[in-house]
Amino acid sequence: MSGRPTKKSEQRPERRQEDGAARRPAKLTVASSPHMAGRDSTRMLMLDVLIALMPALIFSGCYFFGPRAFVVTAVSAAGCLAFELLFNLATRRAQTIGDLSAVVTGVLLAFTLPADVPYWVVLVGDFFAIVIVKQLFGGLGKNFMNPALAGRVFLFSFPAVMSSFPAVRQWLDLGSTVDAVSAATPMAALHDGAVPAFTLQEMFTGIRGGSLGEVSAALLLLGGAYLVIRRVIRLRIPVCYLGTVALLSYFFPPAGVADPLEWMLYQLMSGGLLLGAVFMATDYVTSPVTRMGQVYYGVGCGLLTVFLRTYGSYPEGVAFAILIMNACAWAFDKWGKPRPYGRVRSRREAAE
Amino acid sequence: MEPGKVAQIFKNGLVLQNPTLVLLLGMCSTLAVTTSLKNAVCMGLSTTAVLLCSNLVISLLRHWIPKQIRIACYVVVVASFVTIVDLLLQAYLPALSESLGIFIPLIVVNCIILARAEAFASKHTPGYAAMDGLAMGLGFTASLSILGVVRELLGSGTLWGVSVLGEGFQPMLLVVAPCGGFIVLGCVIAAAQWARSLAERRGKT
Amino acid sequence: MSGKKPPLRDSLRFYGKLVLILFGITAVSALLMALVNGLTQDRIASLAEDRRQAAMSAVMPGENVIFSQVPFDPGTVLDMQVAYEGGILRGYCVQLTADGFGGPITLMVGVDGGSKVTGVKILDHNETAGVGTRVDNSAYLSAYRGRSAGSGADAVSGATVTSRAVERGVDAALEAVARFEREGGMSVEEGEV
Amino acid sequence: MSVTQLFALALSAILAENFVLVKFLGICPFLGVSKKTDTAVGMGLAVTFVMGLGSMFTWVVNTFLLVPLGLQYMQTVSYILVIAALVQVVEMFLRRALPALYSALGIYLPLITTNCAVLGVALLNTQKHFNFVLSAAYGVLAGLGFTLAIVLFSTIRERLEFSKPPKAFEGFPIALVTAGLLAMAFMGFSGLKVW
Amino acid sequence: MLHGFYGGVHPADRKKTTSKVKIAAMERPPARVVLPLCGQDGESGEPLVKAGDKVSLGQLLCPATPRFAAVHASVSGTVAAIEPCLQSWGGKALSIVLENDGKDAPARPAWTPASRRDAPQDLTPGEIVDIVRQAGIAGMGGGAFPAYLKLHSAIGRVDALLLNGAECEPYLTADERLMEERPEAVIGGTRLLMRCLALDRAVIGVEGNKYAAVAALRKQLPLRGGDVEVRTLRARYPQGSEKQLIQKLTGRRVPTGKLPADAGCVVFNVATAAAVYDAVYDAVPLTRRVVTVAGSAVAEPKNLLVPLGTPLEDLIREAGGWCAPPDRVLAGGPMMGAAQFDLSTPVTKGTSAVLGLVAAEIKPANRPEGPCLRCGRCIEACPMGLEPVYLHLYADHGRVRELAGLHIMDCTECGACAYGCPARIRLVHSIRSGKQQLRSLQEKNRGEGGAG
Amino acid sequence: MLTGIITAVAVLGGLGAGLGLLLAAADRVFAVEEDPRLRRLVDALPGANCGGCGFPGCAAYAAAVLEGSTVVGACPVGGEASAAKMARIMGVEKPKARVRQVALVRCTGGGRDKKRYEYDGYSDCRAAAQVPGGGELACAYGCLGLGSCVKACPFGAIAVEDGAARVDEDRCRGCLQCIPACPRNLITVVPYGTDVSVLCANADKGAEVRTVCADGCIACGLCKKACPNGAVSLAGNCAVIDYDKCDACGRCVDACPRHLIRKS
Numbered sequence A: 001m002s003g004r005p006t007k008k009s010e011q012r013p014e015r016r017q018e019d020g021a022a023r024r025p026a027k028l029t030v031a032s033s034p035h036m037a038g039r040d041s042t043r044m045l046m047l048d049v050l051i052a053l054m055p056a057l058i059f060s061g062c063y064f065f066g067p068r069a070f071v072v073t074a075v076s077a078a079g080c081l082a083f084e085l086l087f088n089l090a091t092r093r094a095q096t097i098g099d100l101s102a103v104v105t106g107v108l109l110a111f112t113l114p115a116d117v118p119y120w121v122v123l124v125g126d127f128f129a130i131v132i133v134k135q136l137f138g139g140l141g142k143n144f145m146n147p148a149l150a151g152r153v154f155l156f157s158f159p160a161v162m163s164s165f166p167a168v169r170q171w172l173d174l175g176s177t178v179d180a181v182s183a184a185t186p187m188a189a190l191h192d193g194a195v196p197a198f199t200l201q202e203m204f205t206g207i208r209g210g211s212l213g214e215v216s217a218a219l220l221l222l223g224g225a226y227l228v229i230r231r232v233i234r235l236r237i238p239v240c241y242l243g244t245v246a247l248l249s250y251f252f253p254p255a256g257v258a259d260p261l262e263w264m265l266y267q268l269m270s271g272g273l274l275l276g277a278v279f280m281a282t283d284y285v286t287s288p289v290t291r292m293g294q295v296y297y298g299v300g301c302g303l304l305t306v307f308l309r310t311y312g313s314y315p316e317g318v319a320f321a322i323l324i325m326n327a328c329a330w331a332f333d334k335w336g337k338p339r340p341y342g343r344v345r346s347r348r349e350a351a352e
Numbered sequence B: 001m002e003p004g005k006v007a008q009i010f011k012n013g014l015v016l017q018n019p020t021l022v023l024l025l026g027m028c029s030t031l032a033v034t035t036s037l038k039n040a041v042c043m044g045l046s047t048t049a050v051l052l053c054s055n056l057v058i059s060l061l062r063h064w065i066p067k068q069i070r071i072a073c074y075v076v077v078v079a080s081f082v083t084i085v086d087l088l089l090q091a092y093l094p095a096l097s098e099s100l101g102i103f104i105p106l107i108v109v110n111c112i113i114l115a116r117a118e119a120f121a122s123k124h125t126p127g128y129a130a131m132d133g134l135a136m137g138l139g140f141t142a143s144l145s146i147l148g149v150v151r152e153l154l155g156s157g158t159l160w161g162v163s164v165l166g167e168g169f170q171p172m173l174l175v176v177a178p179c180g181g182f183i184v185l186g187c188v189i190a191a192a193q194w195a196r197s198l199a200e201r202r203g204k205t
Numbered sequence C: 001m002s003g004k005k006p007p008l009r010d011s012l013r014f015y016g017k018l019v020l021i022l023f024g025i026t027a028v029s030a031l032l033m034a035l036v037n038g039l040t041q042d043r044i045a046s047l048a049e050d051r052r053q054a055a056m057s058a059v060m061p062g063e064n065v066i067f068s069q070v071p072f073d074p075g076t077v078l079d080m081q082v083a084y085e086g087g088i089l090r091g092y093c094v095q096l097t098a099d100g101f102g103g104p105i106t107l108m109v110g111v112d113g114g115s116k117v118t119g120v121k122i123l124d125h126n127e128t129a130g131v132g133t134r135v136d137n138s139a140y141l142s143a144y145r146g147r148s149a150g151s152g153a154d155a156v157s158g159a160t161v162t163s164r165a166v167e168r169g170v171d172a173a174l175e176a177v178a179r180f181e182r183e184g185g186m187s188v189e190e191g192e193v
Numbered sequence D: 001m002s003v004t005q006l007f008a009l010a011l012s013a014i015l016a017e018n019f020v021l022v023k024f025l026g027i028c029p030f031l032g033v034s035k036k037t038d039t040a041v042g043m044g045l046a047v048t049f050v051m052g053l054g055s056m057f058t059w060v061v062n063t064f065l066l067v068p069l070g071l072q073y074m075q076t077v078s079y080i081l082v083i084a085a086l087v088q089v090v091e092m093f094l095r096r097a098l099p100a101l102y103s104a105l106g107i108y109l110p111l112i113t114t115n116c117a118v119l120g121v122a123l124l125n126t127q128k129h130f131n132f133v134l135s136a137a138y139g140v141l142a143g144l145g146f147t148l149a150i151v152l153f154s155t156i157r158e159r160l161e162f163s164k165p166p167k168a169f170e171g172f173p174i175a176l177v178t179a180g181l182l183a184m185a186f187m188g189f190s191g192l193k194v195w
Numbered sequence E: 001m002l003h004g005f006y007g008g009v010h011p012a013d014r015k016k017t018t019s020k021v022k023i024a025a026m027e028r029p030p031a032r033v034v035l036p037l038c039g040q041d042g043e044s045g046e047p048l049v050k051a052g053d054k055v056s057l058g059q060l061l062c063p064a065t066p067r068f069a070a071v072h073a074s075v076s077g078t079v080a081a082i083e084p085c086l087q088s089w090g091g092k093a094l095s096i097v098l099e100n101d102g103k104d105a106p107a108r109p110a111w112t113p114a115s116r117r118d119a120p121q122d123l124t125p126g127e128i129v130d131i132v133r134q135a136g137i138a139g140m141g142g143g144a145f146p147a148y149l150k151l152h153s154a155i156g157r158v159d160a161l162l163l164n165g166a167e168c169e170p171y172l173t174a175d176e177r178l179m180e181e182r183p184e185a186v187i188g189g190t191r192l193l194m195r196c197l198a199l200d201r202a203v204i205g206v207e208g209n210k211y212a213a214v215a216a217l218r219k220q221l222p223l224r225g226g227d228v229e230v231r232t233l234r235a236r237y238p239q240g241s242e243k244q245l246i247q248k249l250t251g252r253r254v255p256t257g258k259l260p261a262d263a264g265c266v267v268f269n270v271a272t273a274a275a276v277y278d279a280v281y282d283a284v285p286l287t288r289r290v291v292t293v294a295g296s297a298v299a300e301p302k303n304l305l306v307p308l309g310t311p312l313e314d315l316i317r318e319a320g321g322w323c324a325p326p327d328r329v330l331a332g333g334p335m336m337g338a339a340q341f342d343l344s345t346p347v348t349k350g351t352s353a354v355l356g357l358v359a360a361e362i363k364p365a366n367r368p369e370g371p372c373l374r375c376g377r378c379i380e381a382c383p384m385g386l387e388p389v390y391l392h393l394y395a396d397h398g399r400v401r402e403l404a405g406l407h408i409m410d411c412t413e414c415g416a417c418a419y420g421c422p423a424r425i426r427l428v429h430s431i432r433s434g435k436q437q438l439r440s441l442q443e444k445n446r447g448e449g450g451a452g
Numbered sequence F: 001m002l003t004g005i006i007t008a009v010a011v012l013g014g015l016g017a018g019l020g021l022l023l024a025a026a027d028r029v030f031a032v033e034e035d036p037r038l039r040r041l042v043d044a045l046p047g048a049n050c051g052g053c054g055f056p057g058c059a060a061y062a063a064a065v066l067e068g069s070t071v072v073g074a075c076p077v078g079g080e081a082s083a084a085k086m087a088r089i090m091g092v093e094k095p096k097a098r099v100r101q102v103a104l105v106r107c108t109g110g111g112r113d114k115k116r117y118e119y120d121g122y123s124d125c126r127a128a129a130q131v132p133g134g135g136e137l138a139c140a141y142g143c144l145g146l147g148s149c150v151k152a153c154p155f156g157a158i159a160v161e162d163g164a165a166r167v168d169e170d171r172c173r174g175c176l177q178c179i180p181a182c183p184r185n186l187i188t189v190v191p192y193g194t195d196v197s198v199l200c201a202n203a204d205k206g207a208e209v210r211t212v213c214a215d216g217c218i219a220c221g222l223c224k225k226a227c228p229n230g231a232v233s234l235a236g237n238c239a240v241i242d243y244d245k246c247d248a249c250g251r252c253v254d255a256c257p258r259h260l261i262r263k264s
């Protein structure tokens, strides 16, 4: 705007300060733009994940397995924090436990274990997850593999523990003795190509055998919805993952399945699939960051899950599927590079 | 032979240029056979025997072998000794031979052997070459044994097949699985590097 | 390998030398190996035979049992031998594999003349130590003793992948023996003719 | 050989019994030539090629020479001799006939002679009594398994360059831990039951 | 039809304190002004005056260069010095320092004002471009690129004239006030530009949160079928970025490394259009601009009409001085503006705001960096479709070759990526450093290529 | 047994001879011309591929030496040993023994407490040099201490201590990767084992220097006077030592009132 002065502004209030006050203030900060930022912080994100996990935990602890579920989860979270603390002390690194990512790892690890797991086993898993998988690579953001899942798989070291699950709604002792009546999980039946002995409603609400935190499909979805609404996670990975599993199990059910739709729903709700798709495949650190990379990753998780569930000898497919896809994440990012603005116009745009 | 040089050769083989922990050679057998101490020691000694003999022979032949076919010649020499060791093991230690399996013939391609043939035996007199073979072999055996001890203890709760950690101990199967092999080896090498840097720092101040 | 091609005659002489040296080295090492082999081969062979005998004796107990190989269907079993005790047919020893958790499990199964299992021995396996290997003990394996072809899956409780594989293997052995008795008996004679 | 048999063999050789991550064969190049994805691909293909050829040639030597003459105990020597010569000839041939391919693969070839995977596959073929076609297929498939492992590993190692392990773990140790975690993920494939 | 653009963020707009405050002239004009003769890159022009010379308001001091518009005296007085002076972008530039005599004695117009012409609508495109050149008009949206050059290269090649009234940065209300208070100048300027480009339509894009400005503009236009259309845009940062505006309003994309004209578009800031209007009708060169002075540290936030070259501290003083110790003083908005440490730097043609922010307003941008979580928010936010997380990673490790492959030079430094980063990685800063590394590598290669 | 041995010898010997023939034939048929010295040259180089020689990597340097477009001895990492080996391969004179060159950071860090403002940007010198004022230090020549050079050094020879970067002479291989990394142009090369070094590069006048740094060179010239060998001179308001003349007597160290000439 050029030199045409507008009307003089109204008289200024008296509060006006001396000229000196406009001089350079005592201490200024200089930094690169931007000088404003959104509210998100690492700790808030982790806290949101923890909040999202709470419904499933409360269900397990107050209704399904009893307080032992809380204790196992607390032990696991505390163990992860302690190992991270000790590792940082030992290697003289800045303390990082404040970001709460270790708590998320601890809680998620506990969620994947049978609720009657001895406490020392939990701590072995914590050690592996935090020290070997996460901190050895440099801590948060640097690990290439999901610590909680890797910790769980390492606990296959104790197959006896890892392949027996408490019965439905068996109220567990707090003590460390394993006294569970081990019961078949829906996964075992699916693995043999049979429909589990639970109704779909039971599966959905969570009246079925399984690991500590994976039993209630409904509450896991609730947690997922919370994360999506809070914009902690995006839908891309879970939708690609679950979608692939759904399509494959609908169109290629095993011989002898009468109703493919029912089979598909059982597949979706059993095992750790929902827990994995919502909370674990979405772990930022170990998944691709590009949009297309995330699509490949989600679809890859789905394909591998169905493949391993069908042909693998472990009854579990989700953990391995995610771990293997973790290993591919970096490659997916390279293949899934976005097309920057203004590069190679698409034909439609060129025609316009 | 000068004792100083022999001492140096042994120091190199066992510590400074330890084939597994420093030169990072012969990884396949290192990882595959260290699920138990017994296997590790036996593999180490078999390799030592082959290394000793092949170094000796290659050093003897070093002036006769033209460059163009030296690899082929080395390979034949090594493979013959390996076969002999294999046959002897089969005949006299059948159980061990079973558990080491395909990794005995694979000593042929254990990178240590060809590396020593190339780097040492082909340039030194037979006496030193044999010493080098022995030293390297023992260094290999030593590091294999370390791995074997760690993996057998954690993975099976035993040592040389004897239960040592008591009833309560639950072995960690994955330590003796392939993944455990890689990870334990990584940790042992890291420990070696750490010790070395510690020693260096000591040396400086 | 070399910069410029040398004249053919020179290089021929050189190549000749190469070939000779290689021949020499291979020949000497062959000689050495052959010698060691000569020294050890009998022992190795007898060790292998001993092991097989021991396995067969373990599943087919009895005094002075003599085994003799019979023709078998290589598609299903690895080896099959008839056992005679004092000239009387005691039964059969069947060696075969079954798919376990970590790969094939090699089994030796003894079956008596009445198509009942006399013993089972695991020769080789790749199962997880501590889980899969729990089947490799005499208490577990002796539970199969007396099992016959029709007796179904009630023999063993607490099924795991490994135990089911062993069970399948035993049943396959019974099946092979049954088939042998049904039709193979004749084929032995035919074979011997 | 039926398609399902081939498929089963492929799954076994590439995933369930991966040469590197399960069978521990060919670890040295796996660790040594995996810093960059491009070179890892080159090495993988070179190994696959030699494993295929090696399987065929050693099968021929074994079936027509060693077995008829009862010289099985000389398998190791003759196989390695055949492989060494083969690698050298292939190298010379490539250098002369296909310089472009040579500059891509050639540098890896000398490394392959001393790669356990090549001799390993030859010995396994014999141990498993594979016929010619199966031997060749197994060689190539196992090579592809090697390629898969080394390429995947190399992409993770590219990421490792940005990680910050403790000083003592820098370099090989952290690479080994990575390989261990990769092997752990591949445990998921153990005991695949497709056949 | 409106098209979307990818990415973007929604910062709180914080415009309330000034959006209703009318533009005011400075009560106490600056004692001296500093007028740079070049921008961040490029050579300075030849000054037409020397130290000691007397100058009058609007007198031409330095003719245009290919990178920098002509410079005119923004006050009357004496040339105190011609020396390198610190500029708000952080470096020094050769500048003319004028001692203000407070008289504002105007210079004789160098061209005939259209208001005194018989038929202003008869101006030819060439004449308009010439006036724009002589008036020293440069992009007032921040780029400060000579407007006559932009016009020149656009003539005959574009079919869309877009006016940028988005003003998407928080705090900024200078354009908003201008559109509200002088809609006739904005629209008049737009029509001049249309004539110049031989177009019969133009679109003014304004973010939807500026109701009064939109209403004021629309009041100047017929209800339907006008030659100028005012379109409201969803408030989203960086809506005002040229490329995103083009994408939003026309659906086209400017090809990489090309100019908007290559996509058949040309974009001017609304203040630029007003400056054209003033230059053509009143024959005044560009010597003043509206600057928003705001932020919690400023006692009386307001929009000021200030002579170019006024030191920032004079603006602060004019706005009542500090009422709280500022943590950062910015020239420009909080998303793209540059932090200042010396407040003697002058207002330039592209300076839209001076902000004094207290630490609480900057939060959490000033939290220490944490490790990157690979959350991907930066990728989702980047309107240019880049991968800031990888740009940062490779820049941090000096892997310059990879940076080129990731098209680092396409980054407009809009800051959307850093805005949302939960780990508070200084993404824009490290990307900038990466760009510099890449540039020096390319220069080195070119040097070597030339030598070899 | 004898027949066994004979067949064994015949078969393996035959195999050996046959393969020998094959190799020989292949050598003949597929012979390619390649200068055998190339490989040996590459072998003689350390393989660090650091670019210190000015070529894209060790192999490229070797090729250039072979071509004759450059001389042996340009590899700072391989140093003496590499140069000697390469000279032998090329059959040329070994280059004159060159004192190893190492990097030196010319700043004491004495101005680290005098800041014009608080820097809150990306922790990297090059980036800090891009913000207004080019970093928080009042001294426009001082080390920013954010470690761009540390990141650039492939051998881990640099660390930041007390506000300024320090080069570990023993680890430094003289590759000079650090020099372009420093936005303040603070890094120069000095001969290895240099005992006396000037740790300042401030070219401003003394009075200005005093306001920005506790240690900075004020160009008082006392060092110049103190030097018996005439090795010290003042260039652009800052002391400079000519190491061809310096015999490390250390008199300038004692003479400097600001203690910025230091003895290691």
Ligand SMILES: Cc1cc2nc3c(=O)[nH]c(=O)nc-3n(C[C@H](O)[C@H](O)[C@H](O)COP(=O)(O)O)c2cc1C
Residues within 6 Å of the ligand: A155, A156, A157, A158, A159, A162, A163, A188, A191, A313, A314, A315, B173, C101, C102, C126, C127, C128, C129, C131, C132, C133, C159, C160, C161, C162, C163
């Ligand atoms: C690491 C690991 C190794 C295992 N190894 C075996 C094994 O070798 N044999 C076995 O029968 N089960 C093994 N299992 C246990 C199987 O997971 C479980 O017993 C099997 O799935 C039986 O369950 P199902 O009856 O539902 O199929 C192993 C489990 C783990 C975690």
Ligand SMILES: Cc1cc2nc3c(=O)[nH]c(=O)nc-3n(C[C@H](O)[C@H](O)[C@H](O)COP(=O)(O)O)c2cc1C
Residues within 6 Å of the ligand: E139, E141, E142, E143, E144, E145, E149, E150, E151, E153, E154, E241, E242, E243, E259, E260, E261, E266
């Ligand atoms: C070196 C350079 C040359 C330019 N040349 C032209 C031009 O010829 N025509 C034109 O319309 N704009 C030109 N521009 C202006 C740009 O297209 C753009 O409008 C300007 O950089 C301001 O955009 P921004 O503020 O979004 O960065 C040029 C810009 C630069 C930096």
Ligand SMILES: Cc1cc2nc3c(=O)[nH]c(=O)nc-3n(C[C@H](O)[C@H](O)[C@H](O)COP(=O)(O)O)c2cc1C
Residues within 6 Å of the ligand: E138, E139, E140, E141, E142, E143, E144, E145, E164, E165, E166, E167, E168, E169, E238, E239, E240, E241, E242, E243, E267, E268, E269, E270, E272, E273, E336, E412, E413, E414
């Ligand atoms: C991230 C970004 C945000 C911008 N925001 C605005 C804006 O809000 N208003 C504006 O007029 N120009 C803005 N610009 C500048 C425009 O890109 C463009 O330079 C300007 O509208 C061209 O008009 P001018 O040459 O008249 O300034 C922005 C540029 C960038 C890179």
Ligand SMILES: Cc1cc2nc3c(=O)[nH]c(=O)nc-3n(C[C@H](O)[C@H](O)[C@H](O)CO)c2cc1C
Residues within 6 Å of the ligand: A045, A046, A049, A101, A102, A104, A105, A106, A108, A134, A139, A140, A141, A142, A143, A145, A146, A147, A148, A149, A232, A233, A279, A280, A281, A282, A283, A284, A285, A286
């Ligand atoms: C959405 C989300 C999902 C996460 N999922 C996991 C997980 O599955 N396992 C885990 O160990 N940590 C998880 N974390 C925590 C953290 O990202 C993880 O520990 C990092 O891998 C550590 O570097 C998650 C965090 C977020 C924000």
Ligand code: SF4
Residues within 6 Å of the ligand: A289, E371, E372, E373, E374, E375, E376, E377, E378, E379, E388, E389, E392, E417, E420, E421, E422, E423, E424, E425, E427
């Ligand atoms: S927004 Fe920040 S934390 Fe997330 S990926 Fe980008 S740089 Fe990393």
Ligand code: SF4
Residues within 6 Å of the ligand: E381, E382, E383, E384, E385, E386, E387, E388, E410, E411, E412, E413, E414, E415, E416, E417, E418, E427, E428, E431
């Ligand atoms: S600053 Fe650059 S990288 Fe970041 S969002 Fe803007 S354009 Fe993308």
Ligand code: SF4
Residues within 6 Å of the ligand: F102, F103, F152, F153, F154, F155, F156, F157, F158, F167, F171, F172, F173, F174, F175, F176, F177, F178, F179
């Ligand atoms: S300090 Fe490091 S980067 Fe600098 S010359 Fe020495 S070795 Fe090279």
Ligand code: SF4
Residues within 6 Å of the ligand: F105, F125, F142, F143, F144, F145, F146, F147, F148, F149, F150, F160, F164, F165, F181, F182, F183, F184, F185, F186, F187
């Ligand atoms: S010497 Fe230069 S690059 Fe190194 S820390 Fe100091 S300013 Fe930074």
Ligand code: FES
Residues within 6 Å of the ligand: B025, B026, B027, B028, B029, B109, B110, B111, D025, D026, D027, D028, D029, D114, D115, D116, D117
């Ligand atoms: S030991 Fe197997 S490849 Fe080296």
